[in-house]
Amino acid sequence: MTRSEFFDLVGREEVQRLARASGTPAYLYFLRVVRKRHADLVGCLPRRFDVYYAVKANPHPGLLRELGSMGIGADVASIGELEAAISQGIPPGRVEFSGPGKTESEIAKAIQHGVSSINAESLAELEIIARASVREGRIAQVGIRLNPGVAPTQAGLRMSGATQFGIQAANLEQALRFIRSNDRALRFTGLHVHTGSQILSSEAVAENFRSILELALLSEDLGLLPLQKINFGGGWGISYFPHQAPLDLADLSSRLADLFNDSRYASLKTARHIVEPGRFLVGxxxxxxxxxxxxxxxxxxxxxxxxxxxxxxxxxxxxxxxxxxxxxxxxxxxxxxxxxxxxxxxxxxxxxxxxxxxxxxxxxxxxxxxxxxxxxxxxxxxxxxxxxxxxxxxxxxxxxxxxx
Ligand SMILES: Cc1ncc(COP(=O)(O)O)c(C=O)c1O
Structure with missing residues (x-):
């Protein structure tokens, strides 16, 4: 969003007036800008996507309330974030819980709340989720966060490849077998992949979606458990500095339309598709x-x-x-x-x-x-x-x- 697009929504005089009226230092968040960015995001996605907000980007209650009232779900990385989302009206049934270091007590709380997917980031975590679920007497909804082994080179912050996140694709079969053999404790939801943040190339964002669809095909080909959802993560960037061109949404929209019309991925249509941006919605x-x-x-x-x-x-x-x-x-x-x-x-x-x-x-x-x-x-x-x-x-x- 250029400065003049921002000022069309907010008005320079309004910023000046608020700066004078508010004590400082202070953050001011303009919800009309969030609504505009949400509309831009939805306009760019093929219709069947659900939007979940990555709470880590900004957990301010006013933002969570606004996003919740728009029917958006949440991606949370701690029980603190989960409780913040729930307290602002985002139901646990629309919350996914990811993060490589979930403790057993956090996992137990997430199961008690009934979150829609605990995205396991290691085989050891799957064992802990299964144990906690037996103790809680409730079947846990579990997804697998996959690390595709490479990260988009254009990402400002890389979160796949040689990082601590997710289960290596080579261990996918083992993870699925574990979930299948623990079906009294675990119900498989699907895959989650978040490869990086602050991606400004529409081609890189679309290629990221393509590589996630390929991983979903791989999972399907194993024939072990059906995919109910595919979570494509966040990572859409905003332009902070003059040398950064903003994400070309028109180009991205046409690339995504082509991708999701590709018959190669037709079998994946029945799975729910989720994106979980943070920065793009509120930055x-x-x-x-x-x-x-x-x-x-x-x-x-x-x-x-x-x-x-x-x-x-x-x-x-x-x-x-x-x-x-x-x-x-x-x-x-x-x-x-x-x-x-x-x-x-x-x-x-x-x-x-x-x-x-x-x-x-x-x-x-x-x-x-x-x-x-x-x-x-x-x-x-x-x-x-x-x-x-x-x-x-x-x-x-x-x-x-x-x-x-
Ligand atoms: C798992 C996960 N999902 C979504 C996000 C949101 O990323 P962004 O704010 O770049 O959209 C992050 C950011 O670190 C993340 O770790």
Missing amino acids: ESGVYVTTVLYRKPGARREFLIVDGGMHQHYLLAGGMGQVIRRNFELDYFPVLDRPSRHGSSFDVAGCLCTPQDLLATDVLAHCDVRPGDHIVFFNSGAYGLTASPLLFLGHRLAAETALD
């Missing part, structure tokens, strides 16, 4: 609002020190697997209107005592920035507050507000 909906505390000279250029920082927005400082830190799009809002004036360029630093706490470098301000002014960082809706080292330096939490 562009959020802004992070900070206040300038100090403007001071530095050895290279002037610094603006703001009241936020990497403890609240690790992504801004280059965290969460980025190789190079780059500037997010930002905007200055003077606390009192002042004439626009080009000229000074700044480094923006947070309030932590580490040189890593750099939030933007060499950015040009369109006004004479002073303490008290606001700096707003866009594309801050996903992997923001809860993906940051919040306890570092003991500052208070940023406020968060979901707005219609």
